[in-house]
Amino acid sequence: xxxxxxxxxxxxxxxxxxxxxxxxxxxxxxxxxxxxxxxxxxxxxxxxxxxxxxxxxxxxxxxxxxxxxxxxxxxxxxxxxxxxxxxxxxxxxxxxxxxxxxxxxxxxxxxxxxxxxxxxxxxxxxxxxxxxxxxxxxxxxxxxxxxxxxxxxxxxxxxxxxxxxxxxxxxxxxxxxxxxxxxxxxxxxxxxxxxxxxxxxxxxxxxxxxxxxxxxxxxxxxxxxxxxxxxxxxxxxxxxxxxxxxxxxxxxxxxxxxxxxxxxxxxxxxxxxxxxxxxxxxxxxxxxxxxxxxxxxxxxxxxxxxxxxxxxxxxxxxxxxxxxxxxxxxxxxxxxxxxxxxxxxxxxxxxxxxxxxxxxxxxxxxxxxxxxxxxxxxxxxxxxxxxxxxxxxxxxxxxxxxxxxxxxxxxxxxxxxxxxxxxxxxxxxxxxxxxxxxxxxxxxxxxxxxxxxxxxxxxxxxxxxxxxxxxxxxxxxxxxxxxxxxxxxxxxxxxxxxxxxxxxxxxxxxxxxxxxxxxxxxxxxxxxxxxxxxxxxxxxxxxxxxxxxxxxxxxxxxxxxxxxxxxxxxxxxxxxxxxxxxxxxxxxxxxxxxxxxxxxxx
Numbered sequence: 001x002x003x004x005x006x007x008x009x010x011x012x013x014x015x016x017x018x019x020x021x022x023x024x025x026x027x028x029x030x031x032x033x034x035x036x037x038x039x040x041x042x043x044x045x046x047x048x049x050x051x052x053x054x055x056x057x058x059x060x061x062x063x064x065x066x067x068x069x070x071x072x073x074x075x076x077x078x079x080x081x082x083x084x085x086x087x088x089x090x091x092x093x094x095x096x097x098x099x100x101x102x103x104x105x106x107x108x109x110x111x112x113x114x115x116x117x118x119x120x121x122x123x124x125x126x127x128x129x130x131x132x133x134x135x136x137x138x139x140x141x142x143x144x145x146x147x148x149x150x151x152x153x154x155x156x157x158x159x160x161x162x163x164x165x166x167x168x169x170x171x172x173x174x175x176x177x178x179x180x181x182x183x184x185x186x187x188x189x190x191x192x193x194x195x196x197x198x199x200x201x202x203x204x205x206x207x208x209x210x211x212x213x214x215x216x217x218x219x220x221x222x223x224x225x226x227x228x229x230x231x232x233x234x235x236x237x238x239x240x241x242x243x244x245x246x247x248x249x250x251x252x253x254x255x256x257x258x259x260x261x262x263x264x265x266x267x268x269x270x271x272x273x274x275x276x277x278x279x280x281x282x283x284x285x286x287x288x289x290x291x292x293x294x295x296x297x298x299x300x301x302x303x304x305x306x307x308x309x310x311x312x313x314x315x316x317x318x319x320x321x322x323x324x325x326x327x328x329x330x331x332x333x334x335x336x337x338x339x340x341x342x343x344x345x346x347x348x349x350x351x352x353x354x355x356x357x358x359x360x361x362x363x364x365x366x367x368x369x370x371x372x373x374x375x376x377x378x379x380x381x382x383x384x385x386x387x388x389x390x391x392x393x394x395x396x397x398x399x400x401x402x403x404x405x406x407x408x409x410x411x412x413x414x415x416x417x418x419x420x421x422x423x424x425x426x427x428x429x430x431x432x433x434x435x436x437x438x439x440x441x442x443x444x445x446x447x448x449x450x451x452x453x454x455x456x457x458x459x460x461x462x463x464x465x466x467x468x469x470x471x472x473x474x475x476x477x478x479x480x481x482x483x484x485x486x487x488x489x490x491x492x493x494x495x496x497x498x499x500x501x502x503x504x505x506x507x508x509x510x511x512x513x514x515x516x517x518x519x520x521x522x523x524x525x526x527x528x529x530x531x532x533x534x535x536x537x538x539x540x541x542x543x544x545x546x547x548x549x550x551x552x553x554x555x556x557x558x559x560x561x562x563x564x565x566x567x568x569x570x571x572x573x574x575x576x577x578x579x580x581x582x583x584x585x586x587x588x589x590x591x592x593x594x595x596x597x598x599x600x601x602x
Contacts, residue, residue: 009151022160025151026199029161030168030206032147033140037172037207038214040117040139044132047125048304067127067289068282071303074126075278078119078343079271086115090270091338092130092345093138095447097166098188103453106145106159113142119343127303128281129333130344133173137345140169144203160196163188167200168207174347175215176413177208179406186403187444229387229419234365234374237388238423241361242395242430248357249350249399249431250438252331257446259339264450265576270341277340281333288329292322302329305348313359313389316382320363327356346443350400351393351414358392359385387420394424398432402442407432440470449550452478452582472557473550475589476571476582483519485510485537489527492519492536507570507580508536514578515570517543547572550581557584 012021055066082090093116100108120135144165148158163184171180184200229235263273285302292299296319301309309326312318318326334349362385368374369381390411398407407428412418439446445455455474481499483492483506496506508516517540527539547570548557557569567586573579 012151018157021151022157022199023202025147025161026164026202027206029140029144029147029164030203031210032143033165033168033203034172034207034210036113036117036139036143037136037169038211040120040132040136041173041215043117043121044125044304047121048127051125051127052300064286067300067303068286069279071127071281071285072275072278074122075128075274075281075340075342076271078123079269079274079341081115081119082274082341082343083270086112086119088112089115089119089138089343090341091343091447092134092444093136093141094134094187094345095444095451095453097138097141097162098444099448099451099453100141100145101159101162101188105155106162107149107155108138108142108145108162110142110146113139113146116142116343123337123343124304126278127285128278128337128342128344129285129302129304129306129330129349130337130342130346131305131348132345133170133347134345135343136169136173137166138169140172140207141165144168160199163196164199164203168203171204171208172211174410174414175208175211176410177204179410179413180204180208182405182409183403186406187401229383231422232374234369234384235420235423237361237365238391238395238427239430241358241388241391242427243434244357244361245354245392245395245427246399246431246434246438248353249396250435252334252350252353252400253435253439253443253446256335256338256443257450259335260447261450261573261576263339263341265579273340274342277336277342280336280340284329284333284336288325291325292318295319295321295325299326301326301352302333306330306352307348310352310355310389313355314386316359316362316385318359320360323356323359323363327353327360330356346400347397350396354393354396355389356392357396358389361392362386362388387423390415390420391424391427395427395431398428399435400443402432402435404428404432441474445474449473454478470554471551472548472554472571472584473581475554475591476550476584477588478582480507480580480582482507482509482513482580483536484508485516485535485540487536488534489524489532489536489539493524493528496521496524504567504585505583507583508540509578509580510537512578513580515545515547515572515580516540517545518566518568518570545570548584549574554584554589558586558589561586 016024051066051070055063058066088096089112100106116135116139120132124130124132141162144161145158148161152158166188167180167184170183171177181200181204189196266273285300288302289298289300299309299312299322313323330349330352337344338346365374365384365388366381394407394411397410398404401407408424411424412421441449448455481503483495485508487495503521505518505520508519510516516537519536519540532539546560546564546566548560550571551574561567561569568583570580571582571584573581
């Protein structure tokens, strides 16, 4: 921060109150974030246009080679930079923003924002199947945090700038100011507090105005609906569509988390993983392009953001086969792109998949109408298909991102179509409710848990809800001090003395880092006093090891500890046999309960 002028903050401190300076800086952040988001939009579109136009110009086998290899080339460059220079620019950026806000007082470097811009442009622009919205959030949050660090001395004020940047980023990326505000509160703050609202609104309005001035007033997606749909029985399609979106969204989250964990456990450099993912995306994209071409007009929707194919689905230009191909191939491409460690977001892929799913239901509805006449005169067949595409987008967003208010508003703002709000609400509520029941921890928080980040500071895990049904991953201790199975008691105590550790118990792992048992500190003292020379592995050979996975409910963990009279339990990976992810102790559970009691007492 030393390279930025310091006189201006001092001048502002002398002339304006803290609140006035905050609002002034919100205006500045709104302008900067609007410009950055528009630049990011143009950069990704420009790179992808360069790739596709080059392929078309070359023609023949070179067309297929350029399109097929471009994602891998982009992934290779991005993977090298992520591994060497900018590890925080991997993934969507929203988990990183939440981590910084709650665990680091909102401190983000301007370098994080710069790398996010560069790597997101390369990765998504070269055709990998992720989106720009999550990276825009991270980039704009870094801009806001940098401005806050320059202008404010108090950590709380720096922290308060992060939601301002997040809102400004979403507003500019989606041209959706209302959704930006609700998303900040639902995803980051988890509390519709009026204290933060003023600054967020100012930045959102300014950022959206900048975006509209440069990009125009048109919504992100061009839909051609009638001005008003009449409420009719066919709108009940929202019920089965909501059920399908809940199941599909849950499957996407589970597969993505599982494959990401598997990828991270592979003993290979990050750039090898990202390049492999890029090759897979290239093959999938070309296959979908060829197959959809056989069914009509070839579609490039698997590559990059894919809104062109989504527009075609809105206009009912895609047949059942094309919709199914795009849905399946995009699903796999998204999982490959994200789990391999690339740089890009999940908003756009989620909306794309929801749109394809909705299109399938829409064509099914039109076919059914030929027999039972559900549509009557309330909608033309093509309009009904487009309406189902919109309903699918909203329901899928509610299932995957799990922000119910945002899932309603963002579809309205992206399409400017309000007349489908009632069926949209029905489908979104069904999808959101079921997805929440099937997995208690939302996607972005689950990604943080995979990265070993504690969620204890987040309001969703400190409020007056029944926390006992949450998974132990939300409150467990991630940084675990383990003992080697080859040590004897004297070696172990000497090692612990050097670590200045005095926990009650420690996981004991073998040479492959797999759990052998739990050694209590008092047991180590007793073995040493008895002159025991055997290794810990031999001493613990008869021990009955009680372990749990990170998805077990806190209630069940507490029950097991009481039943077996244990003060702690090791938590093991579900993807790598025997790998210790952390431990949960009775103190962890008591600390969580005390935090909730304090909040209830006010």
